[in-house]
Amino acid sequence: MAVRVQSAAFDYGAECAAFAQGAGDAGAVVTFAGIVRDEGGRLSAMEIEHYPGMTERALAAIEDEARERWHLSDALIIHRFGPLAPGEIIMMVATAARHRGDAFAAAEYLMDYLKSRAPFWKKETTAKGDAGWVDARESDEAALKRW
Amino acid sequence: MKLRVLYFAWIRERIGEPREDVETEADTVSALIAQLRAREERYALAFSDLSAVRVALDQELADMDAPLAGVREVAFFPPMTGG
Numbered sequence: 086m087a088v089r090v091q092s093a094a095f096d097y098g099a100e101c102a103a104f105a106q107g108a109g110d111a112g113a114v115v116t117f118a119g120i121v122r123d124e125g126g127r128l129s130a131m132e133i134e135h136y137p138g139m140t141e142r143a144l145a146a147i148e149d150e151a152r153e154r155w156h157l158s159d160a161l162i163i164h165r166f167g168p169l170a171p172g173e174i175i176m177m178v179a180t181a182a183r184h185r186g187d188a189f190a191a192a193e194y195l196m197d198y199l200k201s202r203a204p205f206w207k208k209e210t211t212a213k214g215d216a217g218w219v220d221a222r223e224s225d226e227a228a229l230k231r232w
Numbered sequence: 233m234k235l236r237v238l239y240f241a242w243i244r245e246r247i248g249e250p251r252e253d254v255e256t257e258a259d260t261v262s263a264l265i266a267q268l269r270a271r272e273e274r275y276a277l278a279f280s281d282l283s284a285v286r287v288a289l290d291q292e293l294a295d296m297d298a299p300l301a302g303v304r305e306v307a308f309f310p311p312m313t314g315g
Contacts, residue, residue, distance in 0.1 A: 119315050134240055134241055134244075136238070136240060136288070136291070136307060136309070138291055139288055139291035139292075139307070142291055142292075143291075164314065175315070176314070176315060196315055199314045199315055200312070200313070200314050200315035201311070201312055201314075202293070202312065203312060203314045204240070204288070204307075204309060204312055204314075205312055205313060205314035205315075206240060206241035206309065206310060206312065206313055207313045208241070218241055218242045218310065218313075219313045220311075220313075221310070221311030221312065221313050225313075226311075
């Protein structure tokens with residue numbers, strides 16, 4: 086189980102491979118990556134701000150909750166902050182379990198909660214140079230109700 | 233009591249500071265916000281729509297009517313947009 090919050094880019098392929106290799110006798114590994122969209126050329130940059138200290142605590146609490154709900158042999162959350170360009174990987178989650186149902190459900194749970202309960206904020210800059218904070222979506226808040 | 237108060241995202245930009253120490257007798261988050269709003273226009277602007285403000289006490293999410301007794305760090309920020 087691990088949580089990493091960092092500004093540096095990470096190698097998604099290498100992280101996935103290492104996670105799967107370390108998953109032991111888990112029969113199922115699910116991985117997900119979030120990528121900066123360019124919205125058809127509309128966006129030129131994204132800046133992610135976070136709350137150092139609380140971010141790590143919130144992510145660890147979300148991971149702990151997932152372990153309570155499903156039989157996971159391992160879980161990993163990596164989330165970047167700072168300036169990012171379209172196409173760059175923002176974050177990833179990985180879950181390992183004996184059966185794929187637990188691995189899929191836990192990965193979705195981690196994503197739903199870290200979108201609305203981990204202290205990150207996104208600021209987008211358009212190709213025209215306008216910058217603005219991304220509003221939270223009601224659908225993201227509503228997604229928590231299914232758990 | 234003295235509180236460390238942190239601001240993030242557009243709340244930080246409107247107030248113009250990422251953090252400050254605030255001397256207060258406020259007993260709840262709401263009372264602290266009322267005190268800050270009365271200070272200057274930039275605070276009034278930052279806290280003009282409380283439906284768009286979230287608060288954490290010592291790095292745990294809390295409600296606006298939460299008590300401040302024993303709290304050292306208060307953070308104000310908009311709804312989170314991770315992932």
